[in-house]
Every structure is written in C-alpha cells, then in structure tokens.
Amino acid sequence: MQPGRISIIGVGLLGGSIGLAVKSNALPFHVVGYGHRRSTLDKALEVGAIDEASDDLAAAVSGASLVILCTPVLLFDQILKTIAPALADNTIVTDVGSTKRSVVQQAESALPPHASFVGSHPMAGSEKRGVEYARPDLFQGALCITTPSINTSTTALEQVEQFWRSIGMRITRLSPIDHDRLLADVSHLPHALAAALVNLQDEAALRLAGKGFLDATRIAGGDGALWRDILLDNRDNVRDSIGRLRTQLDHLLAMLDKNDADALANWLNNGSQRREALLKEKLREVNPD
C-alpha cells in the first residue's frame, strides 16, 4: 500500500488499536479518525491513536488511500452510502465487522467503481469498550480473516492483507459464506451459550459458581448491543449451530439414559483431546519454532 491517509471510521477499542498499531509499527500513514462524539475523538488524539479528528464522514475519507470501518456493523450500510461520493480514485475500503455476508453485499452495492471493497475480520478484541482500552499490540499474532467475493480486486485484497500483516496479523482467506457459517459455530454460538448458561442459573446456584463457571461464561461479559447485531445478522447460521448443539445434547442424554459409561467417557475425552490439540496449535502459531 502506498503511503498516504488512512481513515478510521469509529475510534473505539478496535479503531483506536489500529491507529496505535500504525504508529507503533512506524507505518508511513497519516491517520484520520472519524467519530460522532467529540470526547471520543479528543481521547483518541490524546492517546496518539489518530493524527487528525473529524466528525464529518465525507471529510474524514477525503483523499484516503485506505478507509477502515470500525463502527458497529449495523451502521455500515448508512456509512457506506454517505462516504461513496467522497472517495478518491483507487481508495480501498475494508472493515473489522464480525459478520461478512451482509457487509460485503452492502459495500459492493454502495461503493463506486473507482473504489474497492475487501471484507476483513481481524479476530482480536476484548470485553472492554472504548478507545481508552486501545492497545498497539491488540492485533499482534492474531488471525485476520479476509473475505474476498468474486467481485473483489486481487490487488486490493493483497494490499489489505499486507496492511493487516504490517500490524502483526496472520491472514486466512474465506468466502463471506464460509466465514459466517464457521464463525457461527466457533464464536457466535459460544457467546450465546455463555449468556444462556448465566441466565438459566438461579441465585442459589450462582453463589456456588467456581473458577470453571467464570471462565466458561467470560465471553458473556461482552457488549450486549454488539452481540445482538451479530446474532441477528447471522441468524440462519446461528440457528444451524444451535441445531448441532442440540444433537450433541441429545447424544449426551441418550448416554445418561443408557448409563453408557464407555461412550460417555469417549465423548468427554474426545472433547478434552481436541481442545488440547487446539491449544497446542494456537501456542505454536503465537510462538513458531
């Protein structure tokens, strides 16, 4: 990507951390931050996440070589329509949204032919919200999924991937459809399940909760509005994931009913061993030989 202006639309935890990562990696970009609250913009300037602040969308993206949408996903459609007329030739637009089918579709329909869209899902975050929790190393070693469609420019795709790599991320490419299907299983369902697990408890049971329960429900502590949007946007896949969970629960109930100790031990050990292998793989990714 050529040196130039990066516009970060929404300077919360993710947008702010992108700005800090650009600075800490000494990338040759002038970072413009857009936000609708002056206090947020001031904080972003103060921590050094952005070089310039704007509360005007068109002005914020004007002359940018890269625009990164970092607001809640449900705002993307309106933002894309607003920025479309203001984009310079060859501007690349990407995002950090947790669902990808709707975003890619909206972007491809809203943006002019002289701009390119590449869907991105940098898999980093926190239960904390706001630029005050932004960290330059938030993305270091984490996975970024890029989601090219048949309409995606290969050059733009490679430039966006290069950008994420330059702030420390690893890249995996998936179609928007595969992204949303796989993330429903491995991210959206676990979040919903953590909420369900808390909500089904009565107070007497909660008082007995140990470290295991707190770990298992940590992701229930996230931002309700963010996860509402994700679950609604990806509801067909989430429904399928719940179906797969029900199949597992039915299998468990059948083993309990039959008092089938061997099958139950196998089922539990299978979960234990697959998680153990996953953990080793993740540690290897973060600390390669």
Add this chain to the structure above:
Amino acid sequence: MQPGRISIIGVGLLGGSIGLAVKSNALPFHVVGYGHRRSTLDKALEVGAIDEASDDLAAAVSGASLVILCTPVLLFDQILKTIAPALADNTIVTDVGSTKRSVVQQAESALPPHASFVGSHPMAGSEKRGVEYARPDLFQGALCITTPSINTSTTALEQVEQFWRSIGMRITRLSPIDHDRLLADVSHLPHALAAALVNLQDEAALRLAGKGFLDATRIAGGDGALWRDILLDNRDNVRDSIGRLRTQLDHLLAMLDKNDADALANWLNNGSQRREALLKEKLREVNPD
C-alpha cells in the same frame, strides 16, 4: 479436632494438596496416605504431602481421628465397606467428592455407629491430575460445601468444618439433595456443555477458534473418567439442567425468528450483568474489606 492421625485415602491432586496444606498450616496431625500404586505414595512422601504411606486400607485408617476419601467417587462404596471394621471409636470420615447424595447414603449405610460421616465438597481443583501438581494453597479462599443429613452428628459436622477452615476454606452448608441439584446447574452442565461445544465443531471451524472459545471450553480439558462418574451419578439433575438450557435456547431461537432486537439485547445484557455482579462478589470473597 483433637491432634492425631489423619488418613488421606487417595493421594492425587486433592489428597496431596490436603496433606501439603496440613503441613504448611502446621496443623498437629500425623498424615497417613493410602494409595494402591507405590510410585504415587513415594511421590507423596517425597513432596512432603504425607508422613507415612500405606497400601493397605485397614492399616491406613487404623487409629485415625479423621479419614478423608479422595479417590474417584465410584470407588467410595467399596472403600467404605473395607475400612468400616477398622475404624477406631469416634473416627470422623469425610470426602472430597463432587456429588453428595449417593456418597452420604453409602457412607451412612456402611459405617459402624461408633464412627461419623460428614459429606464435604471442597470446590477446588485443576485440570491437572496427580500428586505432582498438589499445592499447599489449593484450598486457600475457596468454598467448601458440607452436606449434613438428618443423621449427621453436629459435633462431627463442626469438627469437619473446622478442619476445612484451618486450611483456608470458607464453608457453606447444603443438604445432599440441594447440593446435587445446584451443582448440576452451575458445574456439571457447564462441563458437559464445554465438551459439546468442542465436539460439534468441524476442523475448519476449530482452526478459527480465538481466545473466547478457548476460555469457554477450558473446563472441557478435565479428566474424562472423573466427569463421566459425576454426570452418571447425578444424571437426574443433569437431565433437568439440560432442560433449563433448552428453554433458554428456545427463547433465543424465538427472538431470532421474530428479529426481536430489544428482547435479544436484554437477554444478552442480563447475562453480562449477572456475570459481572458474580465476579465482583467472588473478588470480594477472596479479598474481603
């Protein structure tokens, strides 16, 4: 409790940690460890968890003022029958099992009138197994549930609670029935769910797992045989807990079908806020004012 002999039946992570905690708190007990493997007993002697080792159950409990069953729960019945004739007058027997109805019943039927049984569930542990992971502070600040029945001697109950307090535990009393019901919701279901959550994933989804998934499934990493026994022993309650989870999932599906954003945000925020309150309460318990 009078100074004297403590017999720890099974010197794994929990039994070994009890021995180390007795020593580090300088309690006036001679600790006898029973195990069926010589190598385990040697390790327990080596790390200082026990003063004396025995691979003979009757000899191990002979003259003990307190016997603590620390083997897998399914072995308790046979152990209780074997030690019954060897117990001295006024011996108190307790245990560390994760289910309580069956244990209390077995103990009350197996033990002679001159001995007392008090059910205990010290809520501490680890995914690690074996005396090599034993720690003197494993129980420090953690909760121990005692489960008196109508047959339990008040004196014995108070002495057992005093013992757990003397190694740093807080005490809550519950009937065996309430214990098994509440623990099914807050412990046994979450463990089963963590296994289900891993087992429903295909390999492509697992490759995308982030920190949230690893946290949510940490308790799937436990000992399959231990959790098999707990789930089977408490299967009626686990079945009810799964029913309560299904009710939550049905509610979630209905909100998704109706695209009910407000209800979904409330449901997610309720989970988030109750967990937040729980976390604060837990931190307050560990670090009281």
